Amino acid sequence: MTTMTTNTTVLEASDVTMRFGGLTAVRSVDLTVNSGEIVGLIGPNGAGKTTFFNCLTGLYVPTEGKVSYKGTVLPPKPHLVTSAGIARTFQNIRLFANMTVLENVLVGRHTRTKEGLWSALLRGPGFKKAEATSNEKAMELLEFIGLAHKADHLARNLPYGEQRKLEIARALASEPGLLLLDEPTAGMNPQETRATEELVFAIRDKGIAILVIEHDMRFIFNLCDRVAVLVQGEKLVEGTSEVVQADERVVAAYLGTPFEGAPGDEEVAEVEAAEAASATTSKEAPSTNTRTEDGQ
Amino acid sequence: MTTDTTTPSTHTTPVLPLPTTAARAGVLTGAALALAGTFLAWTQSDAFPGNLTVTGYPGGLQVITLVGAALTLLLALSGMGIRGLGWLTPGGKNSPVRLTALGVLGTTAYAMTAISAQLGGTINLEPGAWISGTGALIAAVAAFGLPADLPADDTITGFRARFKHALKAPTPGRAKELPNSAEILIIAAAFGTGLYVFAYGIDAYSELFVGFFITTALVATALFRAGLIARLNRLTAKHRTITLTAALIAAACFPFTQTDESYALIGANILIFATVALGLNVVVGLAGLLDLGYVAFLGVGAYTAALVSGSPQSTFGIQFPFWAAVLAGAAASLIFGVLIGAPTLRLRGDYLAIVTLGFGEIFRITMNNLNGSAGPDVTNGSQGIPNIPDLELFGFNFGMPHDIAGFTLGRSGNYYLLMLLFTAVVVMVFRRSGESRIGRAWVAIREDETAATAMGINGFRVKLIAFALGATLAGFAGTVQAHVSYSITPEQYLFANTVPPNSAFLLAAVILGGMGTISGPLIGAALLYLIPAKLQFLEDFQLILFGLALILLMRFRPEGLVANKRAQLQFHENDQLDVPEQRTDTTAVGTAKAGA
Numbered sequence A: 001m002t003t004m005t006t007n008t009t010v011l012e013a014s015d016v017t018m019r020f021g022g023l024t025a026v027r028s029v030d031l032t033v034n035s036g037e038i039v040g041l042i043g044p045n046g047a048g049k050t051t052f053f054n055c056l057t058g059l060y061v062p063t064e065g066k067v068s069y070k071g072t073v074l075p076p077k078p079h080l081v082t083s084a085g086i087a088r089t090f091q092n093i094r095l096f097a098n099m100t101v102l103e104n105v106l107v108g109r110h111t112r113t114k115e116g117l118w119s120a121l122l123r124g125p126g127f128k129k130a131e132a133t134s135n136e137k138a139m140e141l142l143e144f145i146g147l148a149h150k151a152d153h154l155a156r157n158l159p160y161g162e163q164r165k166l167e168i169a170r171a172l173a174s175e176p177g178l179l180l181l182d183e184p185t186a187g188m189n190p191q192e193t194r195a196t197e198e199l200v201f202a203i204r205d206k207g208i209a210i211l212v213i214e215h216d217m218r219f220i221f222n223l224c225d226r227v228a229v230l231v232q233g234e235k236l237v238e239g240t241s242e243v244v245q246a247d248e249r250v251v252a253a254y255l256g257t258p259f260e261g262a263p264g265d266e267e268v269a270e271v272e273a274a275e276a277a278s279a280t281t282s283k284e285a286p287s288t289n290t291r292t293e294d295g296q
Numbered sequence B: 001m002t003t004d005t006t007t008p009s010t011h012t013t014p015v016l017p018l019p020t021t022a023a024r025a026g027v028l029t030g031a032a033l034a035l036a037g038t039f040l041a042w043t044q045s046d047a048f049p050g051n052l053t054v055t056g057y058p059g060g061l062q063v064i065t066l067v068g069a070a071l072t073l074l075l076a077l078s079g080m081g082i083r084g085l086g087w088l089t090p091g092g093k094n095s096p097v098r099l100t101a102l103g104v105l106g107t108t109a110y111a112m113t114a115i116s117a118q119l120g121g122t123i124n125l126e127p128g129a130w131i132s133g134t135g136a137l138i139a140a141v142a143a144f145g146l147p148a149d150l151p152a153d154d155t156i157t158g159f160r161a162r163f164k165h166a167l168k169a170p171t172p173g174r175a176k177e178l179p180n181s182a183e184i185l186i187i188a189a190a191f192g193t194g195l196y197v198f199a200y201g202i203d204a205y206s207e208l209f210v211g212f213f214i215t216t217a218l219v220a221t222a223l224f225r226a227g228l229i230a231r232l233n234r235l236t237a238k239h240r241t242i243t244l245t246a247a248l249i250a251a252a253c254f255p256f257t258q259t260d261e262s263y264a265l266i267g268a269n270i271l272i273f274a275t276v277a278l279g280l281n282v283v284v285g286l287a288g289l290l291d292l293g294y295v296a297f298l299g300v301g302a303y304t305a306a307l308v309s310g311s312p313q314s315t316f317g318i319q320f321p322f323w324a325a326v327l328a329g330a331a332a333s334l335i336f337g338v339l340i341g342a343p344t345l346r347l348r349g350d351y352l353a354i355v356t357l358g359f360g361e362i363f364r365i366t367m368n369n370l371n372g373s374a375g376p377d378v379t380n381g382s383q384g385i386p387n388i389p390d391l392e393l394f395g396f397n398f399g400m401p402h403d404i405a406g407f408t409l410g411r412s413g414n415y416y417l418l419m420l421l422f423t424a425v426v427v428m429v430f431r432r433s434g435e436s437r438i439g440r441a442w443v444a445i446r447e448d449e450t451a452a453t454a455m456g457i458n459g460f461r462v463k464l465i466a467f468a469l470g471a472t473l474a475g476f477a478g479t480v481q482a483h484v485s486y487s488i489t490p491e492q493y494l495f496a497n498t499v500p501p502n503s504a505f506l507l508a509a510v511i512l513g514g515m516g517t518i519s520g521p522l523i524g525a526a527l528l529y530l531i532p533a534k535l536q537f538l539e540d541f542q543l544i545l546f547g548l549a550l551i552l553l554m555r556f557r558p559e560g561l562v563a564n565k566r567a568q569l570q571f572h573e574n575d576q577l578d579v580p581e582q583r584t585d586t587t588a589v590g591t592a593k594a595g596a
Helices: A049-056 A078-084 A101-112 A117-122 A125-145 A160-172 A190-205 A217-223 A241-246 A248-255 A265-278 A286-294 B020-037 B061-079 B095-119 B127-143 B159-166 B180-203 B206-226 B228-238 B240-257 B261-286 B295-307 B322-344 B350-369 B411-434 B437-447 B449-454 B459-484 B503-513 B519-534 B536-556 B565-571 B587-593
Strands: A009-020 A023-034 A038-042 A064-069 A086-088 A178-182 A209-213 A226-231 A234-239 B402-404 B407-409
Touching (some): A009 A049, A023 A049, A023 A064, A038 A049, A038 A190, A038 A217, A049 A178, A078 A101, A078 B449, A086 A160, A101 A160, A117 B411, A117 B437, A125 A160, A160 A190, A190 A209, A190 A217, A217 A241, A234 A241, A248 A265, B020 B061, B020 B095, B061 B127, B095 B127, B180 B206, B180 B228, B180 B261, B180 B519, B261 B411, B261 B437, B261 B459, B261 B519, B295 B350, B322 B459, B437 B449, B437 B459, B519 B536
Parallel strands (some): A038 A226
């Protein structure tokens, strides 16, 4: 079911299910991300992409299934997930709005530094050295995303596109092996989207694997080595851009069924059959269903 | 300011339609008259405090009027561009004049009303008072005939809007580079002036304090509008260590300016209050945890120190050396902080406020009940622990007056200096912890806890450290408080009371002064201690006036008196120029996706 490559597996989510009371937001989703890979996660609104992300990062504890990073199962605590090596950005920007740009990135370095309260109070040489290194690395990152000249601005004063960039820089500051991007181009114009694309490639070239949620299809198909499609909490298809783009069920899931009495009854029947195969039978045998769909 | 894009016509028309030259002449004559009036008698009877009866020698409220009028004159002359005075008004030229003129008017009007009310009728006013009053009125009216400092557009209409606009001023430009030594001298002079004003305020009797307060508040605003405060801030930011040293020296000089023991005691109590407020600032200002029972930690420290102080009424009957008592007090508070924090800090938001509020009360009631009848005899219940002996460190008895360099330092003065040392330690702890990895983590948690944990911060642990550190600092200060106040009782540690420190006043001091700053809580605490202490005739209305003042402050200056850069930008959004509003509004997208 998964494309096995010679690369090492960075992230492995197997059989992840998330239920909120009676609502199953994510249903037995398997996903792997290999090193050096950019994997996309797409799906219509409400498909459970962000919920799945939250399961990966320990913000939610999955009802079933497990998530492991480089072979070790992740503890269900966000800060431990981050120190293990997974960093994330948020769909609706969550910067520390009243801290400066530099401070935001420094907070991202929290897991890679050790200085506690005592060393802060005593200010020994170790503390000064650690602060200097942190500052230096943070400035390097700001240089990398092109915000070094705004290091002393408050994060809230940055224009929207730069806030998105800063979120990425803050996530990178934790020196992750895997970066999760939740809709990094939401609300961006085409130029900004292209710049983000460049940035994501540059991050990949640093040896960081990337998992990205996105609505902008052009962006995602340009960018990703592999794309997984999530519909109503289940993984519909996974494969290269071409495979996913050609899949009729994906089209149906995005565009919906044609309205009643529309010409082309045959197509309608086809789409309905596809939907029936994917969605309605899921109650009886969800796992077999996904597995058959995914065989490529 | 409202920058206009549609109407190009801006103007600086004054509130009152006077020719500028006439207005200037009015201000100068008015201020000069008010000044001259202070040299004449204001009343015949010396029943009114301050001796306002002597001609040729101003006293009491006359002195304050004199200073205010002189400042008005100086600022007005500086606004006219007189050579050598330009440095006084790098920012606004005319709005400072308006503010000081209002201050003089307020003080003289208050003085005249108070004399008439106390002595029975305006018949008691001598010509001097009338001259000063008329002068102040002329100056204030004429000052509003001076042009506005900022150009107004047509959107500012109505008297109120134009009145408010007339008091605004532009921020000053970059100052001329001065040699380092000159800058340091300026800082020293500023702290010297600050010390003098503070000492004057502490010594003032009720009537004088009201006049003092009116004038100081308006003159401080005037200096702010004139841009002098901004200039000074730039200097202090540049020489931070020197500023801290200067502040420390100025504060250490305070007891030497006091001849009266009771005023030195006010100083010591203000320091205790301010130190505890600064400790609370770690919890509230940096980590954003609302603690409504903070005074209990002060109590824990004070009780611990009292129990081991060797007081004959202490059930322990042992006497620790002072350093051990301090460590014991801080450690006891630390333990209580961890005990209270550990179960509650896992929760977010208001739960902590409720639990700490409860803890504050539980502490007080427990201390009341550990009296031998309702519970084991530890604290003597509501009797408290009296007769706490004075400290003696290295042969220096804190209870005795000592002669130092020709000045006599009484008991309160001694304790003031000891407390100052504690304050300095707390300031250092606050500053160092705030500017470190842990301090950044606190602010991050305060800003957005979810994002902070996603950045690898262990929210619970970091919050617990803040909470425990805050508790420790309060306990630390409490050990001195026990000795300063001779005896401690549970009723000193209430949630709300008319006498600080109590939890409500501590929180108010932090918020009033400015959250997350060092000088904010210190200034806030000084004001909150002095105002109730000086205005005792308000007795029954104290708390309601206090509430009213807080509401007004939150309405007009939510970031507190001393704003840090962050808060200033946070509360006054119009300073933001480069944030495209609609595109940052991701909440619409967010809510649409929340169902996922």
